[in-house]
Amino acid sequence: MSTEKKNEEPKWSDLGVKDKAKYLFQNITVEPMLACYIIPSVLASLATQNLNLEKACRVNLKYPDEVCDALEARQTANYTQQEVQVQQLVAGMAIWKTLLQSSIPAFLIMFLGSWSDRKGRRKPCMLMPIVGEFLTSIGLLICTYFFYQLPMEVAGVSEALFPAITGGWMTMFMAIFSYVGDITTVETRTLRIGVVNVFCSLGIPIGTALSGVLYKEIGFYGVFSLAACIYVLSFTYGLLRIKEEGKSNIQYVYAGS
Template sequence: MASTAELVTESVPDLASKKKDEKTFWRMSFKEKLAYVREVITVEPLITAYILASYICLPALKTLELEKACRVNLGFNDTVCEAIITSNHENYTVHNDEVLIRISTMQTWQIPVQSVMPLILILFLGSYSDRHKLRKPFLLLPIIGEFFAVVACILCVVFMDTWPLEAQGVSQTVIPSLFGGQAMIVMAVFAYVADVSTIEMRTLRMGVIQITLNVFSPIVQMFSGVLFQKIGYYGVLLIAAGFYAFALIYGIFCVKEPKQPVKTESTTGLLCDIFNPRHAIDTFSLILKKTAENNRTYIWLILVTIFVYNGVSSGELNLFFLYVQRQLHWTVVEFSYLVSVNTIVHLIGKYNEFLYNVGTVVAIPLFTKVMNLSDPIIIVITFADKILCNLIFSIAYTGSLMYVAVIVSLITGVSGVAIRSLGTKVVSVNDLGKAQSLFSIFEAIAPAVATPIYNKIIYEHTYNTFPPAFFVFGILLYALCCIMVMWMWINQKLEAKRTARATNGTNDKSIPMESYVQTTHM
């Protein structure tokens, strides 16, 4: 799509000729429509299948954690474990507390270990991807890892009474991390979209990917708990394996490299080329060296914002089910209903990894096209919304208030899109892969740092005194991010005015700011 500046420079005859020659979608032949759809739809089916598999597994894996901790690690009998799994634990509160603390302790080492390998891989593979213009392999590796993880979880069910909770922890998260995990596929997807989109269309394309996920996610979430009750562990895990298999096959045969891979003359082998320390240092050059194309201060601010956003999201996500299971006596089925409602609401407006959807559909075009808001302002608005949401969560002692908080957090899902979009606009085109690597590295580090803080320091120390303390901690961190992003926005405004004065002399009339200041429009 041409920008306004480009359009006004074209002559009227040129525009008329272009309009006459252009074929609208409805005037295309069926074959042309198929070709057009194939060109426009790229990684959306792959990432959708990847996320849906994760959603459908959620109730089963949460329940499996309870069972493993109760039956194997703590050795409680069937009566106690059944009461805990069904949340009828009024007479077994001490036993239930032991189970929840055991799960929380497992997560304390599980999440950091899960983050180490993606961190190492992304550090080197982002630079390799840029140098060789390769994106596709790094879309497929995480899917292979998740498929192996599902197989390992099936084995955990087979050996229900012998393999402990830690075996599930390794199967569920550590195995996928060896293939890059979610951090790598996020890096690859956004780098791929950046390659196939103009800078004017990136926010919209990234939003379209999120919307695609959120159209299908609530359907799976709504029935995942009931489906688990009907078909059990094996049925749910096999369906998830089917989703991953589809994503892998689609990625192999339908996703094309956005650019022709670059062949380089190298005297070293493949592994030496990939894991060359020089390339890792090259990735960090974005934040270590100041260049004309890249604003180092803004990159640092975005990295801190990404770190806080993902750290808070991960910390709250790990504790959310444990919190409602103890405070509200919810089962995984009731929890899946909240997740479903949340996803539907945010399709009109993401709690942690869940709360995104009606908000994303409406908010992205509203903020970018109608209100013409810049990415920093969008981030501040959505973070303020999340602060209000957490306030309600912290005082919600009934299920109804939990749903009210979900409705209030209507637009929080736009945060991730706006942060990523802003991140693509503060670096040059040639450094997009490095930037995405840095963003993904900080996304991977955040859970490793946040989980021990949330689980061991906050949750276990406030377990009996003030259980919602972790929500308040998130409020403080989001407020800090709002201050940083507002400083960035104000500084961008001042830079634009200085540029205007330098260009126009004493004329103080503002001119359009650099591309990284602008928000993408539809």
């Protein structure tokens, strides 16, 4: 971003309501990519939980279909012991899965953040987590196809490992807020960060609202395939739409501000 471009930007206080809306629309950058990252992640969460429960019951514990069908339908009155065993198995997996999902990104973000600041590169740190979530969707599709061949733990590894080694939500938000800070003026920065937070806040309830309906209508294959397609859309948008400033340009703006 050059000083000339920075000086050409209108003052927010001088804009009317219509001009402010037009300005926000014209300056949308990372928001659609973020929405298409959050929505499928939340969207697939219910299907993933059910896949883990189904595998725990039918594959790991090898209960008969009668028992697992009753547990799936929440008719657990006659199968309380089996329900407890299934839930204990899934809860045990959730412990190491959560540890994996939080510890690896927390370690990586120290190096990724430092590299991003030194090189002035935010875009790779935005695209990497999308790739990780896409690989998770593919892995869960494979676990669904080979339902009885692959135990619950394979689905858990697919769900946790790929996002973890590509940075996960931590890296995505670090990169997005850094990028927004790089491309905005001091006057509009807080507003733009607020807009990003709005997209994030809307993405979670939208994904949650659609998750149950879509799982009921299109099942595991449909939900995971849809999530994978949205991730491809998010990655493509980020790759083509988001333009990066070089390190020298970013420093030049700060020096001139």
